[in-house]
Amino acid sequence: MHRSASRLTRVLACAAVPVILTVAGCSSDSGKDSGADSGKKSGASSSASAKPSTKPSAALEKAVYSTLPEPCKTVGAKTIETIVPKAKDTNGTAAKSNDLASRATCTWNGLDEAGLKGSQYRWLSISLVRYDSLASVGTGSKRAEDEYTKQVEKAKVTEGAENLKAEPTGGVGDQATALTFTTKKDGDFSNTTVIARAHNVLITLDYNGAAYEGADAPDAAKLLQDAIAATKETVASVDAANQAKQPEQSPSPAAG
Template sequence: MHRSASRLTRVLACAAVPVILTVAGCSSDSGKESGSNGEKKSGSSSSAKPNPKSSKTLEKPAFSALPDPCKALATATIDTLVPEAKDKAGAAPKSNDLATRASCAWNGLDEDGLKGSQYRWLSLSYFRYDSQATLGDASKRAEEQYNKEVEAAKTAEGAQGPKAEAVGEVGDQATSVIYAVKKDNNDHYNTTVVARTQNVVITLDYNGAGLEGASAPDHAKLLQDAISAAKEAVTSVGAANKAPAEQPQSPQPQ
């Protein structure tokens, strides 16, 4: 009788073990989630560390718009650089977008009878950049494009003896690149001026040639004219971003 009672006590004790474990499992903190390894994870997002890159404040772009490139240079400038231009209003591609990039070009042939003809070609392009978290500040992006434009001018196809020089007093930075190109047995002298003003890059290409026995153009004069036009193109960027002048208030009726 004593042995039977002892055995019954052991059976009841073993049967109670899973019940106790089940209760203990249900009594865990319901306010926290458990991970796959059994560790508790906090339900608060405030413990997450901020990403230092995402918290960087980007600069506000200095310029938000571009000038119309076909109107960025004065008519007198076009007359000087491209005498007898086919279209003084210039030719612009349909892809022009004054928010980001735009260009315009002029060309003309100034004929002088038996003395031959002088050919001139002028192109003006604008590139504008915004600040982006993944790409950087607007002015930094513009500086990268500026360097690409200078390198492209120095490595232009067929360029003979390209020479690059820094140009002062044209935007925040500017470089001129001059070289000669042989086309149809004629020497074409090319001048490229690349300038940057804040978040806008300006590329001005200007070339000329003497045709039908005409003397070759003065390369120093081409360069001087190109730099003057580039200065004008930079000024047009600032003018395109000026706030409209306040209009005078009309007197109120008494």
């Protein structure tokens, strides 16, 4: 009896071992799964709560020039007297504009009559367009540069132009091109167009002349020389207008 009871005890003990191991195994696996799920939930939670990091965008470069000079004062009275002799109005005629700080034009014309020596006609137009920096399209200088390229190409196919020549012109703003050509509408005209860019301002200067009543034809080289000089003067006027607009720097307090 005692031997049977002892054997039964050993059988039950051995039979119970797998059950305990199985339960422990299940308990351990359950713990691991629970921990993994917890980690996943915790990671998802922290990931969801974390705000996406964004790099700060670079600030758009501010346009160099914020205004334009008065269009009819871009060149001096002496210049007008020289290149548009006998001008009808030495003060010029300004075109209407809704925003003179961004777009402006002035024209002059004159007929110098010399009796039996004939007459000389001259016409001058100076147009200015200023471009602001805009996030959607770029900086003012880049916008002006793009428009400069377009206007030069457009000028190269001017309707009615004959013997057209286009050459880069150094020393005039940041970039410039001078175009010369002749036209026969309303007389034999010698024409010069200078397209120049000064930072974010585009300048287009048109200058032409014609001779009447037996006068000698205008000297094309002289017209070009005068047009380039007037364009340089205009560039200087744009710069001066913006220098004048800048607020004066107040002196810093003395250290002490």
